[in-house]
Every structure is written in C-alpha cells, then in structure tokens.
Amino acid sequence: MTLFNHSAKELQQLLHSKEVSAVELTDEAFRRIGKVDGDVKAFLALNEEQAKARAAELDNTPADQRGPLHGLPVGVKDNIVTEGLETTCASRMLGGFDPIYHATAAKKLDDAGLITVGKVNMDEFAMGGSTETSYYKKTANPWNLDYVPGGSSGGSAAAVAAGEVPFTLGTDTGGSIRQPAAYCGVVGMKPTYGRVSRYGLVAFASSLDQIGPITRTVEDNAFLLSAISGHDPFDSTSFDIDVPDFASALTGDIKGLKIGIASEYLGEGVGEASRNAVKDAIKVLESLGAEVEEVSLPHTKYALPAYYLLSSSEASSNLARFDGIRYGYRAEGIENLEDLYKQTRSEGFGDEVKTRIMLGTFALSSGFYDAYYKKAQKVRTLVRDDFTNAFEKYDVVIGPTSPTPAFKLGEQIDDPLTMYANDILTIPVNLAGVPAISVPCGFDNGLPLGLQIIGRHFDESTVYRVAHAFEQSTDFHKRMPEIREGLEQ
Amino acid sequence: MAVITKDQVKHVANLARLAITEEEAEHYTEKLASIIEFAEQLNEVDTSGVEPTTHPVPLVNVLREDKPSKGLDRDLMLKNVPEHEDGMVKVPSILG
Numbered sequence: 001m002t003l004f005n006h007s008a009k010e011l012q013q014l015l016h017s018k019e020v021s022a023v024e025l026t027d028e029a030f031r032r033i034g035k036v037d038g039d040v041k042a043f044l045a046l047n048e049e050q051a052k053a054r055a056a057e058l059d060n061t062p063a064d065q066r067g068p069l070h071g072l073p074v075g076v077k078d079n080i081v082t083e084g085l086e087t088t089c090a091s092r093m094l095g096g097f098d099p100i101y102h103a104t105a106a107k108k109l110d111d112a113g114l115i116t117v118g119k120v121n122m123d124e125f126a127m128g129g130s131t132e133t134s135y136y137k138k139t140a141n142p143w144n145l146d147y148v149p150g151g152s153s154g155g156s157a158a159a160v161a162a163g164e165v166p167f168t169l170g171t172d173t174g175g176s177i178r179q180p181a182a183y184c185g186v187v188g189m190k191p192t193y194g195r196v197s198r199y200g201l202v203a204f205a206s207s208l209d210q211i212g213p214i215t216r217t218v219e220d221n222a223f224l225l226s227a228i229s230g231h232d233p234f235d236s237t238s239f240d241i242d243v244p245d246f247a248s249a250l251t252g253d254i255k256g257l258k259i260g261i262a263s264e265y266l267g268e269g270v271g272e273a274s275r276n277a278v279k280d281a282i283k284v285l286e287s288l289g290a291e292v293e294e295v296s297l298p299h300t301k302y303a304l305p306a307y308y309l310l311s312s313s314e315a316s317s318n319l320a321r322f323d324g325i326r327y328g329y330r331a332e333g334i335e336n337l338e339d340l341y342k343q344t345r346s347e348g349f350g351d352e353v354k355t356r357i358m359l360g361t362f363a364l365s366s367g368f369y370d371a372y373y374k375k376a377q378k379v380r381t382l383v384r385d386d387f388t389n390a391f392e393k394y395d396v397v398i399g400p401t402s403p404t405p406a407f408k409l410g411e412q413i414d415d416p417l418t419m420y421a422n423d424i425l426t427i428p429v430n431l432a433g434v435p436a437i438s439v440p441c442g443f444d445n446g447l448p449l450g451l452q453i454i455g456r457h458f459d460e461s462t463v464y465r466v467a468h469a470f471e472q473s474t475d476f477h478k479r480m481p482e483i484r485e486g487l488e489q
Numbered sequence: 490m491a492v493i494t495k496d497q498v499k500h501v502a503n504l505a506r507l508a509i510t511e512e513e514a515e516h517y518t519e520k521l522a523s524i525i526e527f528a529e530q531l532n533e534v535d536t537s538g539v540e541p542t543t544h545p546v547p548l549v550n551v552l553r554e555d556k557p558s559k560g561l562d563r564d565l566m567l568k569n570v571p572e573h574e575d576g577m578v579k580v581p582s583i584l585g
Binding site for chain 2: 097098100101192193194207208233236237239299301302305306308309316320323324325326327328330334335336337338339340341342343345346349354355357358359361362365372374375376377378379380381382384416417420430431432433457
C-alpha cells in the first residue's frame with residue numbers, strides 16, 4: 001500500500017490536520033521506492049539526505065504560506081539539471097555529472113515547496129519510446145513488469161504509476177510525456193511550446209522540447225503545471241504571458257464545447273483497442289453535453305518522417321557540445337584533440353543517439369539540406385496549419401495517445417521504424433507547438449490506454465477542463481497496478 | 490540508387506566526430522537507409538509556396554536591458570571539467 005494513491009489536495013489536508021508531516025511523506029517515498037523499485041527500476045539517483053532535511057524545514061512553514069503542493073515529494077526526469085544531484089540523461093556520456101545550478105523548472109519545484117526525492121530513468125538523451133535506450137537500466141511497466149513503460153519519460157510515468165511518488169516532471173519532444181503516461185495509466189501534459197522554461201533542460205531538439213507534469217489525476221497535473229510555468233529571462237523562447245491557475249478551469253462543465261475527433265487518429269496503423277477506447281470516450285464526452293464531430297488533419301501521416309529529420313538535425317547540433325573537454329565522459333589515453341573528440345563520443349553515446357546524430361548531420365549536410373531538412377520544415381508548416389484550421393471550429397481535438405497499449409520489453413528495440421510509429425499520434429502536436437494531455441481511458445489485457453486531448457496554443461485550461469470532466473465521469477484513474485512490495489533492495 | 494552509401498555514412502560520421510568501425514559502418518548504413526527511405530515519402534507532399542517553419546510559436550527580437558550581470562564562478566565551472574590546471578581547461582596538444 002502507498003500513501004500516494006491520494007491526490008495532492010488530500011495529502012495537503014493530511015498535512016494541514018497534522019495527521020502526517022512532510023518528513024513522513026518523504027520517508028514514505030523512500031520506503032516505497034526501497035520496496036518496489038527493485039522491480040520497477042524507475043529511479044537512477046536518490047536524494048535522500050537532502051530531501052529529508054528539506055522536509056523538516058518545510059514542516060515549519062506557517063500554514064498560510066503554503067501552496068497546494070507544499071511538502072509533497074516529486075521525481076525529476078534525468079535530463080533536467082538539479083544542483084548537487086547527479087544528472088546523466090541516462091547516458092554514459094554524463095555519468096557522474098554534478099550540475100552547478102538548477103534548471104528553472106527544478107528551481108520552481110523548490111519554490112513551490114516540493115521535495116525532489118530523486119532522478120528518474122529515461123531513454124538516453126530522450127531518444128526513444130520505451131526507456132530501453134537508457135545506458136543504466138531498463139524500467140518496467142508497473143502494470144506488467146514484462147512490458148515497457150513507454151518513453152522517453154518512462155521512469156517518470158512508472159514512478160507515479162507504481163506509487164513511488166505522487167508527481168514527476170517529464171519532457172516531451174515527440175510524445176515523451178504523453179505516450180509513457182498512456183502506457184502506465186497516468187496523466188501526462190505536454191504544455192504549449194514556450195509555456196515552461198527550458199533553461200537547464202539538456203537540449204535534444206530545441207524547437208520541440210517542453211517540460212511537463214506527470215501525475216495520477218488531472219487536478220494534480222494542473223497544480224504542478226501552474227507551479228513550473230512562466231517567462232524566464234534565461235530562456236528567450238519562454239513566453240512572457242500570464243500563467244493561469246489551471247486548477248480553477250476544472251469546472252466539470254463541458255456543455256456545448258465543440259470537440260473534433262481527428263479521423264486520421266482512428267485510421268491506418270491504429271489498433272482496435274485504442275480506437276474502441278476512444279469511441280467509448282466520445283460517448284462519455286457527449287453524455288456531458290459536448291458536441292463531438294469528425295475533423296480531418298490531412299498531413300498527420302507526414303508528421304512522423306518530418307519529425308525524424310527535424311529532431312535529429314537539431315540533436316546533431318545540440319549534442320556537438322559533448323566532446324570530453326568541459327564536462328562528462330572523456331576517453332582515456334588519447335594524444336590528439338580530434339581523436340579525443342571522436343573516441344569520447346563513440347564510447348560515450350549509445351547506438352540510438354549515434355543514429356540520430358548521423359541522420360541529422362546527413363540531413364543538414366551540403367547537397368541534402370534542401371531535399372531533407374528544408375522539405376521537412378515546409379511539411380511542418382502544413383502539419384501546424386492542420387491544427388490551426390481545426391481550431392477555427394473546435395475547442396479541442398481528441399484521439400488516442402498511442403496506436404496500441406505498451407509492448408513487451410525487447411520486442412521493438414531492433415526495429416527503429418516500428419518503434420518510431422508508436423509516436424504517430426503525438427508527434428504532430430510537437431511540430432505544431434500546441435498543448436496536449438493524455439488521460440487514462442481504458443484497458444486492454446490489463447494494460448492501460450490513453451485519451452489524448454489537444455488544445456490551442458496557450459489554452460491548457462480548456463484541455464484540462466475536458467480532461468477533468470472525462471476523468472470524473474470514469475474510474476480508470478482510480479485503479480492502481482498491484483505491485484508486490486518486495487524485500488528492501 | 491541507394492539513399493545512403495557506406496562511404497557517405499563514414500563521411501557523415503567524420504563530420505559528427507564519431508569514430509566508427511567497418512562493422513558499425515555497415516550497421517548504420519542499413520539503419521539510416523531504412524529511416525531515410527521512410528522519410529522519402531515527404532516527396533509526395535506538394536510544398537510549393539509553403540514557408541518553412543523554424544519555430545512553432547513565432548517570436549521576434551526578444552530583447553532585454555543591456556545590463557551586465559555576474560556569470561558563474563570559475564572554480565564552480567571547473568567542477569565537472571575532466572582535466573584542468575591553474576584554473577584553465579586542459580586539452581591534448583592541438584598542433585602535432
């Protein structure tokens with residue numbers, strides 16, 4: 001049993017009535033991690049000493065100075081730098097890397113009174129859809145330990161699903177928050193590009209990356225997004241606009257709201273279980289008074305190839321900084337600078353990362369730039385226009401988060417195109433920069449499925465309102481996987 | 490014609506400062522070819538007259554006040570440097 005089947009609001013009440021303290025909640029996180037993480041393998045580094053000291057401090061904060069997340073434990077994806085807490089991006093390249101500052105999102109967690117208990121696993125440099133490309137460990141899906149948790153924020157989703165922590169931060173470049181959230185039966189939000197500062201997020205594809213929350217409930221998610229959002233002078237792509245109290249949008253009322261169901265999201269390449277779960281979700285939304293109609297996003301199919309060219313091109317440039325000179329892994333016994341670069345990068349990066357770097361270098365290289373990179377940028381415009389057109393008529397667009405539920409560990413790791421295809425329904429959202437959430441909407445053979453709700457730029461409020469109304473009319477979010485608490489690892 | 494040849498893969502690896510063995514060159518030629526072939530379907534899309542998108546939410550000239558502020562402390566910056574001497578980052582000899 002874990003305390004973290006409670007919502008933030010319930011935990012806050014327990015803290016307020018002094019039935020539990022922040023120290024006890026932190027102890028509970030480490031106890032639960034100790035009991036189940038030997039099986040789930042979500043955590044890479046624990047922050048036990050600092051977390052406990054911080055919890056003791058937070059217990060002394062007067063009640064009127066506490067926000068909705070005060071004194072609660074949180075896990076942070078390992079590509080978000082945390083001062084004094086090892087940050088590896090699940091790569092050998094950054095083994096032992098000890099950040100000298102906090103990412104803005106990590107600092108905002110501190111400011112909100114959250115307690116960072118540790119760093120969670122991911123695909124190496126966030127490149128992958130199963131968390132299997134991590135150099136350190138393979139995280140398991142808490143619903144069935146033989147299955148992947150999804151990726152790249154697989155550790156973030158699995159840690160919440162397993163009740164190790166009530167919330168985590170993930171990052172989403174092509175679906176890396178929403179797809180693992182769907183696979184693990186939790187709530188994951190990719191905010192509008194520019195909503196959350198990327199300062200201190202180790203860059204993968206800078207025009208696509210966003211940090212976002214993974215939680216058990218929609219309300220918790222809204223609290224956490226309000227806490228981490230906002231303009232940051234250290235990230236000039238973060239937007240200087242007001243951050244709403246997203247939780248206040250959760251009215252339960254979606255009467256008259258216009259919802260488009262993307263016909264391409266129920267088409268080719270999408271499995272029956274995902275289609276049926278979304279069809280059932282439509283009935284729920286209609287019963288709540290929403291008007292649901294089909295809408296076409298005609299360039300959906302081309303988003304995936306465009307994304308691989310663009311994200312890999314950006315990655316090839318971003319990852320040039322890892323050269324063994326200023327931080328991270330350095331190859332030994334090399335006499336000459338150029339060989340030092342090459343040897344360091346060859347030993348420090350894994351197969352998928354090297355693949356993407358080379359793909360990106362190729363797409364940007366002389367003679368191929370127009371045919372690949374520039375062509376993909378133009379297709380990106382068309383994908384974005386699909387959403388702009390849809391949002392002229394609809395308040396949100398919905399579809400499945402992923403074509404299928406989670407697959408078995410080891411099943412797709414040697415087949416890149418099959419692995420990439422798991423993201424066909426999440427990638428268009430990143431190309432367009434719009435916000436989207438995944439909420440639990442069903443099960444197939446005991447594995448969770450996710451409903452994706454996509455909104456207009458900076459209209460996370462409506463996305464949350466629909467997600468919350470749906471959640472409150474269903475009971476999928478109340479189910480937890482049965483994980484036996486094993487012996488202390 | 491192959492979308493990418495083994496020689497091109499070796500060239501690209503060199504540009505990206507990756508050392509790859511002959512065996513790896515074959516592996517990456519196969520892997521990259523399958524991805525690039527898949528990407529070729531973008532040619533089906535008529536993009537004449539379409540402007541490229543470089544940024545999902547347009548932003549123009551983000552300026553700040555021209556006020557100097559303190560950077561990070563040098564000793565702190567050297568914390569993760571694999572090799573350094575007298576406050577400077579050390580690299581192998583550049584001129585052979």
